[in-house]
Amino acid sequence: MKSMRKKQSLILLISLCMSMGQSDFAPYFYDNGAGSSNGNLALFSISEDTSVGTHVYTLNGSDPEGEPVTFGMTFDKGSRDYFSVEPKSGNMTLIQTLDREVQDEIVAFVTITDGRNKVVENVRVFITDANDEKPEFLNLPFVVDVPEDAASGSSIYRVQAIDRDLGSGGSVTYYLQETYLHQLSFRLQSTPSTKFTIDGHSGVLRIRAGESLDYELSRTHFVTVVAKDGGGKYHEKYQVMTSTAIITINVLDTQDSPPLFVGTPYFGYVYEVSVPGSEIFTVFAKDGDQNNPNAMHYSILSGSDGFFIINSSSGCISLTSFPVQLKNELYELKVKAAEVGPDGFSDYSITTVTIRVVDLNNHPPTFYGENGQQNRFELTMYEHPPEGEILRGLKITVNDSDQGANAKFRLLLVGPSRVLRVVPQTVLNEAQVTIIVENSSAIDYEKYQFLTFKLLAVEIDTPERFSATADIVIDLLDTNDNVPKFSSEFYIARIPENSPGGSNVVSVTATDPDSGLWGEVKYSIYGSGADLFLIHPTSGIIYTQPWASLDAEVKSKYNFYVKAEDTEGKYNLAEVFVTVLDQNDHPPEFNQNFLEKTMIIGAPVKIEAVDEDAEEPNNLIEYSIMKADPDNIFDINTSTGEIKLKPYIRSMEIVQNITKQKDCRWSVVVQARDRGSPSFSTTAVVKIHITEANRLKGPMAAFLMQSRDNPMKALGLTVSIITVIVLVTVMISTIMYFRNTKSNRITPARRIIRRRPKEQRSWTFRPRFGQSDQSFGKFFIDDDSSDNHNTNNSSPRAKPPAPSAPVLPPPPPVHSRPSERLRSVPTVSGSLASRNTSRSSSWRTSKSTDGTQRSGQDKDGSGISSALVSELKMRIEQKINEANQGYYY
Numbered sequence: 001m002k003s004m005r006k007k008q009s010l011i012l013l014i015s016l017c018m019s020m021g022q023s024d025f026a027p028y029f030y031d032n033g034a035g036s037s038n039g040n041l042a043l044f045s046i047s048e049d050t051s052v053g054t055h056v057y058t059l060n061g062s063d064p065e066g067e068p069v070t071f072g073m074t075f076d077k078g079s080r081d082y083f084s085v086e087p088k089s090g091n092m093t094l095i096q097t098l099d100r101e102v103q104d105e106i107v108a109f110v111t112i113t114d115g116r117n118k119v120v121e122n123v124r125v126f127i128t129d130a131n132d133e134k135p136e137f138l139n140l141p142f143v144v145d146v147p148e149d150a151a152s153g154s155s156i157y158r159v160q161a162i163d164r165d166l167g168s169g170g171s172v173t174y175y176l177q178e179t180y181l182h183q184l185s186f187r188l189q190s191t192p193s194t195k196f197t198i199d200g201h202s203g204v205l206r207i208r209a210g211e212s213l214d215y216e217l218s219r220t221h222f223v224t225v226v227a228k229d230g231g232g233k234y235h236e237k238y239q240v241m242t243s244t245a246i247i248t249i250n251v252l253d254t255q256d257s258p259p260l261f262v263g264t265p266y267f268g269y270v271y272e273v274s275v276p277g278s279e280i281f282t283v284f285a286k287d288g289d290q291n292n293p294n295a296m297h298y299s300i301l302s303g304s305d306g307f308f309i310i311n312s313s314s315g316c317i318s319l320t321s322f323p324v325q326l327k328n329e330l331y332e333l334k335v336k337a338a339e340v341g342p343d344g345f346s347d348y349s350i351t352t353v354t355i356r357v358v359d360l361n362n363h364p365p366t367f368y369g370e371n372g373q374q375n376r377f378e379l380t381m382y383e384h385p386p387e388g389e390i391l392r393g394l395k396i397t398v399n400d401s402d403q404g405a406n407a408k409f410r411l412l413l414v415g416p417s418r419v420l421r422v423v424p425q426t427v428l429n430e431a432q433v434t435i436i437v438e439n440s441s442a443i444d445y446e447k448y449q450f451l452t453f454k455l456l457a458v459e460i461d462t463p464e465r466f467s468a469t470a471d472i473v474i475d476l477l478d479t480n481d482n483v484p485k486f487s488s489e490f491y492i493a494r495i496p497e498n499s500p501g502g503s504n505v506v507s508v509t510a511t512d513p514d515s516g517l518w519g520e521v522k523y524s525i526y527g528s529g530a531d532l533f534l535i536h537p538t539s540g541i542i543y544t545q546p547w548a549s550l551d552a553e554v555k556s557k558y559n560f561y562v563k564a565e566d567t568e569g570k571y572n573l574a575e576v577f578v579t580v581l582d583q584n585d586h587p588p589e590f591n592q593n594f595l596e597k598t599m600i601i602g603a604p605v606k607i608e609a610v611d612e613d614a615e616e617p618n619n620l621i622e623y624s625i626m627k628a629d630p631d632n633i634f635d636i637n638t639s640t641g642e643i644k645l646k647p648y649i650r651s652m653e654i655v656q657n658i659t660k661q662k663d664c665r666w667s668v669v670v671q672a673r674d675r676g677s678p679s680f681s682t683t684a685v686v687k688i689h690i691t692e693a694n695r696l697k698g699p700m701a702a703f704l705m706q707s708r709d710n711p712m713k714a715l716g717l718t719v720s721i722i723t724v725i726v727l728v729t730v731m732i733s734t735i736m737y738f739r740n741t742k743s744n745r746i747t748p749a750r751r752i753i754r755r756r757p758k759e760q761r762s763w764t765f766r767p768r769f770g771q772s773d774q775s776f777g778k779f780f781i782d783d784d785s786s787d788n789h790n791t792n793n794s795s796p797r798a799k800p801p802a803p804s805a806p807v808l809p810p811p812p813p814v815h816s817r818p819s820e821r822l823r824s825v826p827t828v829s830g831s832l833a834s835r836n837t838s839r840s841s842s843w844r845t846s847k848s849t850d851g852t853q854r855s856g857q858d859k860d861g862s863g864i865s866s867a868l869v870s871e872l873k874m875r876i877e878q879k880i881n882e883a884n885q886g887y888y889y
Contacts, residue, residue, distance in 0.1 A: 025064035026117035026447060029110070031454070032060075038090075041110055041123040042414065042454060043469065048100040049130035049235050056083070059090030059110055067114040074109045082106050082125075100127040101164045104465075109417070117447075120417045124458075126465065131169035131232030134241045135161040142225070142247040144262065147286045147293025148215035150207055154296075154314045155282040157205040158263060159198070161227035161243060166463045168230030169241075173200045177224040177244065196223050196249070203227075204282050205247065206314075213251045221249035252286060252293055258347035259285040259296055259337045266335075266353040270323050272360040280308065281353055283315035285337030294339035294346065301334040301350065308333060308355065323357060329403075331355040359403035364466035365457035367433075368397040375468075377455075380475045383445040389437045391420075394472065396433035398457050403429075405461045415453030415472075416442060422455065435472070445478040446513040480518040484510040484564035486574040491562075493542070496581045497553075501546040505533060505578060508540040510564030517567045525576070527560030533578070535562060542576065552582040552614040582615035584676025590684040597643075598689045601651065604637075604644035607686060609672035617675035626683060627669040630658060634668055634688075643668065643686070652692045664690040 029040030036044075038058040046056055059071040070087040082096040083106075106125040111118055137159065144157040163170045176198050195211040198204065205223070207213065224246050231240040261283060268281030287293030298315040300308065307326060310317045310333075317333065333355065338348035367374055379393040400407040407429045413422040419442045423434045433455065437443065443451065451474040458467040486508060493506035512519045523540045525533060532548040535541065542562070544550065558578040565571035588609040597605040611619040623641045628634055636643050649655060655664055666688050673681035 024116060026119050027061055027063040027067075027069045027112045027114045028119060029059070029061040029112055029121060031452075040121055041108070041125060043126075043456075043467070044123070045126040045128045046094070046098065047128045047130050048098040049132060049233075050094055050098060051235075052094055052097060054094050055091055056094050057092040059085060059092060059112070061090075061112045063114040065114070069112050069114050072111040072113075074111070076107060079107070083108070085110075098127050100129050100166075101133060103127065122414060122417055124412070124456075129166035129169060129232075131165055131229065131234045131239060131241065133164045133169070133229075135163040135172045135227035135229055135243045137161045137227060137243060137245045140245060142245055143250065144205070144247060145250045145252050145286055146207075146213055147252045148213045149287070149293045149295055150213055151295055151313050152207055152212055153209045155199075155204040155206045155284055155316065156196075156249065156262075157247065157284065158282065159203040159205065159225050159227075159245065159247065161203070161245075163227075163229045163241075165229065165232065167232065169232035170463070171230040172203075172227050173230070174198050174203045175200060175226050175228070177226045195221065198225060202279065202282070204316075215251045215253045219251050221251070223247040223249060259287055259339055259349045261285045261337060261349060261351040264351055266351060268317060268353060268355040270319060270326065270355060270357045272323055272358070272362070274319055274323050276319055276321055278319045280317045280319055280355055282317065283310070283335050283337070283351060283353060285315065285349055285351075287339055294341050297338045297340050297345065299336045299338075301336050303331055303333040305331070307331070310335060317353060317355070326357050329357045331357075359406050361402055361406035361459070361462045361464050361466065363401040363406075365398055365400045365409050365427075365459065365468045367455065367457070367468060367470040368399060370395050374470070376471045376473070378473045378475065380477065382477045382479055383443055384440050384479065384481055385437050385443060387437050387440045391435040391437070391474075394433075394435050396435075396455070396470070397430065398427060398433055398468075399430040400427075400457075400459070406459070408461055409457050409459045409467075412456040412458065413453055413472075414456055416451065419443060419451070420453065426460070427457070443474075443476065444481075445476045445515070446482065448476065450475045478515040478518070480514050480566065480568050480570065482512055482514050482518075483570040484512045484521045484566055484572045486510045486562075486564060486572060488574065490575040490577060493576065493578045494581050495544070495550065495578060497550045497556075497583050498585065499544065499550055501544055501548050503544050505542040505544060506576065508535075508542065508562050508564075508574060508576070510540065510572065510574075512564075512566050514566070520567060521564045522566075524563045524565070525560055526563065529558040529578075530560035532558065533560065540564075550580045552580045553586070553612055556580045556582070556614055582613055582618055584613055584618040584674060584678065584680065586612040586618075587680035588621050588672035588674055588682045590672065590682060592684070595684055596687045596689070598691060599643070599645070600691055600693050601645065601649065601655070602693060604642040605688065607641045607643065607670055607684070609641070609682060609684075611674050613674065613676065620675045621672050622675065624671050624673070625668055626671045629667045633658065633666065636670065641670075641672075643670070643688070645690070652690070655690050666690070 030038070031042050032039035034043035034045075036042075038060040040059070040061065041057060044057060050056060059073075061069055061071070063069050068088075071085050071090040072087060073083055073085045073092065075081050080096055082094065082098070083092050084095050085092050104127050106127065108123055108125060109120050110123055111120045113119070138161065142157065142159060146156045150156060159174060161172050161174070163172050176196060195208055195213070197206050197208045199206070203225075205225070224244055226242050226244050228240060228242045231238060233239075263284060266281055266283055270278075270280060274280075283298060285296045285298070287296070295313070296315070297312050298310050299312060300310050300317075305327070307319065307321050308317055308331065309320055315335070315337070317335075331354070333353040334350055335353050336348055336350050338345045340346075369377060377394050377396055379391060381391070381393065385391075398409075398411065400409055409427055411422050411425055411427060411431075411433065413420055413435070419437075419439050421436050421438045423436060424431055453472040453474075455470040455472055456467060457469075459465050487510070491506050491508055495503060495505050508523065510521050510523070512521050521540075522537045523535045524537065525535045525542070532545050532550070534543055534545055536543070540562075556579060558580070560576055561573050562576050563571050563573055588611045590607070590609045595607060597607070599605045607623070609621055609623075611621055613619040621641075622638045623636050624638065625634060625636050625643075633646060633649070634643050635646060649658075652664070668686045668688060669683055670686055671681050671683045673679055
């Protein structure tokens with residue numbers, strides 16, 4: 001039982017790992033909270049005295065699938081880069097000097113990525129204070145005029161210094177270092193003065209008890225006051241920083257002028273921790289009579305409401321009750337300073353002292369839910385809510401019990417960047433927190449099943465910068481927001497032909513990242529090429545139909561579409577290409593099993609077999625001679641099937657010596673074998689008749705000899721040549737006919753330009769010598785004036801006598817001048833040959849003694865028919881009778 005349980009646990013663990021390996025979750029940072037040295041920089045703070053190059057923090061996170069992660073950090077554009085991060089270890093190093101007094105926080109973006117998913121978080125690094133600032137005195141130089149009759153113990157001045165450090169390093173106390181007297185002789189004495197004292201906390205300078213000023217003995221006193229901070233650490237060492245200033249005290253003589261208040265305007269503060277009797281502020285007035293000043297008497301005329309009193313001699317205003325009893329935040333006291341003379345009160349002055357009740361920053365911001373104070377808020381919602389939607393399930397209130405600036409703080413939402421935003425961003429005292437959706441696509445159940453944010457409230461203007469955090473956890477619910485996606489846009493499959501029905505072709509895979517039924521995918525196929533195939537609806541395996549028969553010689557390519565659809569009808573498509581692989585299932589075939597060929601010595605004969613397979617090498621054929629009678633006489637080209645005699649057989653005598661027969665007919669058994677696997681072969685018997693080459697020479701003879709075995713080929717070529725000649729003849733005749741019809745003349749040799757005739761010509765039509773009267777072997781036209789054209793073109797021509805035969809146009813002249821175009825027409829001649837006339841008879845052109853070209857024929861030709869001559873005469877006669885027209889070349 002124990003071994004079986006171990007096996008079951010192991011199987012469960014393996015299946016769990018395999019299911020987790022199929023997901024791809026984004027990496028995440030560890031949130032270790034404030035004070036941690038590693039994680040996601042949440043509430044991380046760094047001292048401003050940290051040295052450059054110091055390792056200050058380690059970014060730490062993980063990937064749900066255990067993939068290695070790398071880290072990074074970026075800053076806003078335009079801001080300085082204060083840290084650098086080593087990508088693999090996440091070690092963060094300071095690379096810029098920090099100064100809290102210049103910048104008290106750094107905004108950065110830390111990233112973690114597993115190579116596919118990247119998470120960016122917006123963080124704020126707070127810079128803590130170090131004691132690196134000295135106190136700085138205000139209102140330098142310090143010059144104080146004190147009447148010589150100022151009372152002992154009275155305050156004469158208040159020095160003020162500020163330290164920009166925080167905490168104890170920013171508190172300032174005062175003490176006097178040493179004092180020198182300036183005597184009437186204006187010489188500095190080295191003996192220290194003890195006439196003054198200073199309040200270490202308020203900086204009020206007083207005349208020491210039991211001491212008085214004497215204008216006649218000393219008119220000026222120089223007091224060195226030291227401002228010391230409360231001390232603090234700087235570079236891990238405790239140090240106290242001080243500053244000094246010299247107070248120049250001018251002793252004034254008493255006179256009749258009214259008192260003057262020194263250091264106005266006056267402001268005092270009541271703090272939350274003050275108690276009755278606490279000194280709030282000290283006013284100071286001096287007698288305007290410097291030579292003999294009177295004492296001052298201070299009193300409050302109005303504005304105190306019974307909560308404040310003033311020392312009549314020192315002007316120190318004190319609190320009479322606890323701060324919680326004060327009704328107002330601001331009080332304005334009217335204080336009177338009157339001179340006290342021998343005769344009582346004399347001149348006086350009135351000033352205003354403003355006292356503000358200041359709240360101490362002792363309450364941090366606090367988050368509240370429906371059931372009181374709360375630091376974790378949870379919400380369940382569907383993925384991809386509309387952008388701008390308010391998360392109404394979160395009821396969050398934030399409050400700061402302090403008052404004024406101490407209750408002003410900023411709200412920040414730390415988490416996946418730009419997914420949600422918080423409203424309002426700045427709060428005074430209390431506000432209802434609203435979370436609004438900013439990026440709907442980032443709220444994706446397939447990426448995160450839950451989202452975690454930190455709501456941060458940080459005070460703005462207080463030195464303490466109190467803050468509070470609350471966790472916001474959003475559990476996401478899935479929706480059917482994804483369509484099935486194929487592992488590839490197309491699938492290529494190959495299947496041998498003649499595969500039995502139901503054979504596997506290819507397996508397609510589509511996934512839907514949605515959960516539950518929405519993630520289940522069903523497959524189907526369709527398209528013109530899908531008739532022979534079917535698909536399993538859940539596994540995606542494509543089979544051939546049980547009755548399907550694939551034949552590469554009939555069709556070798558199929559393509560169709562496969563559809564993946566979820567339960568709500570959302571679908572996606574992919575294309576499947578199926579190639580039917582050719583198998584060697586056809587043997588080579590000759591056109592007939594018994595072949596007869598005639599071989600001319602020196603020329604091969606060719607046999608050919610055909611293989612009906614679709615692809616190589618199944619349809620590639622090799623030829624070989626299996627048997628020949630007699631043997632070892634023939635060679636065959638294995639690729640082309642050409643059979644030829646051995647090279648040593650060059651004449652019929654050698655053939656006859658081999659065969660001892662006169663007919664020279666040999667039998668050869670030829671095998672045609674394809675190159676497929678397995679290979680098929682076919683044999684045929686070839687009867688070869690051997691003859692010697694014909695004595696005829698030339699390409700036609702060679703063609704006829706090559707065509708002896710195929711006489712239809714020679715006959716077809718001859719018919720084609722005759723057909724082409726007939727078509728060309730008909731075309732030329734048609735063109736000549738239309739040209740003659742248009743110009744109404746017989747085939748002019750050149751282009752004819754018509755002009756008005758300058759003179760008449762007469763033509764003589766004479767038969768050629770040696771011909772009978774009924775038939776003319778050759779006829780021509782004689783131009784009586786041709787000699788005149790050859791000798792003098794410019795002389796006028798004489799008119800010949802009237803012809804006895806129809807007049808024809810004159811023949812073209814041999815020479816012509818550019819200045820005068822001669823009127824002439826082509827010589828008309830012709831012959832009609834008898835049917836038995838030899839084809840070798842040819843036309844020839846002769847030239848007369850007078851330069852006129854004439855056409856003639858050999859003497860063995862017959863005469864032209866009288867009908868043709870009569871028709872020619874009639875046409876020429878019609879042309880001559882046309883008025884005002886002539887023919888010119």
